[in-house]
Amino acid sequence: MKKQWDKEFITLFNRLGGRRSNWEVWNDFLTMAAIAFANVMPTPERTEREDCYLSIIRSYEKEEQEIFPQLLSVVTMAFEENPKQDFLGNLYTALNLNQHQKGQFFTPYHICEFMAEVQNGGDLKAEVEKKGFISVSDPACGAGALLIAFANSARAHGVNYHEKVLFVAQDIDATAAKMCYIQLTLLGCSACIIIGDSLSKPGFHPDNEVYYTPMYFLNSWRFCEKTRTEEISANGAVAETVSEVVIEAVVSKPSVDAAEIREAFLEEADGQFSFDLLTAS
Numbered sequence: 297m298k299k300q301w302d303k304e305f306i307t308l309f310n311r312l313g314g315r316r317s318n319w320e321v322w323n324d325f326l327t328m329a330a331i332a333f334a335n336v337m338p339t340p341e342r343t344e345r346e347d348c349y350l351s352i353i354r355s356y357e358k359e360e361q362e363i364f365p366q367l368l369s370v371v372t373m374a375f376e377e378n379p380k381q382d383f384l385g386n387l388y389t390a391l392n393l394n395q396h397q398k399g400q401f402f403t404p405y406h407i408c409e410f411m412a413e414v415q416n417g418g419d420l421k422a423e424v425e426k427k428g429f430i431s432v433s434d435p436a437c438g439a440g441a442l443l444i445a446f447a448n449s450a451r452a453h454g455v456n457y458h459e460k461v462l463f464v465a466q467d468i469d470a471t472a473a474k475m476c477y478i479q480l481t482l483l484g485c486s487a488c489i490i491i492g493d494s495l496s497k498p499g500f501h502p503d504n505e506v507y508y509t510p511m512y513f514l515n516s517w518r519f520c521e522k523t524r525t526e527e528i529s530a531n532g533a534v535a536e537t538v539s540e541v542v543i544e545a546v547v548s549k550p551s552v553d554a555a556e557i558r559e560a561f562l563e564e565a566d567g568q569f570s571f572d573l574l575t576a577s
């Protein structure tokens with residue numbers, strides 16, 4: 297019988313709710329999980345994020361601290377078993393957390409699948425082979441359901457989305473953006489998730505915080521080489537141009553040099569991902 301990972305998550309989650317609201321615990325879980333993934337790479341924000349992580353985990357009792365890695369392992373196992381789902385988005389609604397955001401609503405996954413198929417209807421594989429890679433953007437990404445469906449649809453069309461698709465996501469709501477970041481990380485997407493207002497501060501505005509997936513750093517050079525005759529706009533759309541715009545300069549924040557970070561990572565970690573997940577120290 298298949299394990300019901302959502303029920304498993306809720307049972308564990310409820311054990312953390314005694315002294316705090318579900319909203320606070322949910323946000324603490326997302327922030328720590330996002331930092332655990334983001335801090336695999338030596339980004340400029342690493343120390344600040346580590347401090348944030350420690351201040352959150354230290355606010356919990358010892359027995360409570362031990363529940364957080366279990367929650368993340370449940371999310372990981374859920375995606376391992378079924379990558380075609382919006383696991384965190386569904387839990388967010390099931391736990392009534394969307395009421396905090398005035399009834400924020402995410403698109404049901406089967407609708408996302410339909411939309412991705414409509415988008416990818418032509419010969420996606422041939423298009424990717426011709427262009428070298430494609431990019432996809434959701435400037436109001438929520439928990440990332442549309443992008444998850446896009447990744448699965450690309451795979452069904454014979455496209456290795458880990459290497460051939462650049463995902464760009466933005467949401468004004470940090471809670472939603474972190475859900476998206478965690479899910480796209482677990483699916484191995486090369487992705488940048490931007491926290492900020494897509495209307496007044498689109499893309500890599502200096503006020504926006506950006507989370508890059510580890511896979512992004514490993515693959516950014518692929519997008520770099522292929523875009524010398526293309527320009528990537530803030531929302532990820534690709535337009536032909538005569539200028540020699542290199543995607544890394546456009547897709548990364550000015551403070552983030554993906555090539556340099558990748559080199560430092562390869563040296564430091566010997567090319568191995570090591571997730572020091574949700575530990576207290």
Ligand SMILES: C[S@@+](CC[C@H](N)C(=O)[O-])C[C@H]1O[C@@H](n2cnc3c(N)ncnc32)[C@H](O)[C@@H]1O
Nearest residue numbers: 401402403436437438441467468469472493494
């Ligand atoms: C209806 S949800 C859709 C989420 C996702 N695209 C989906 O289909 O499941 C709309 C999302 O847009 C975000 N949003 C609303 N106004 C925004 C803005 N100005 N900039 C960025 N995100 C915004 C909300 O926080 C919310 O997560």
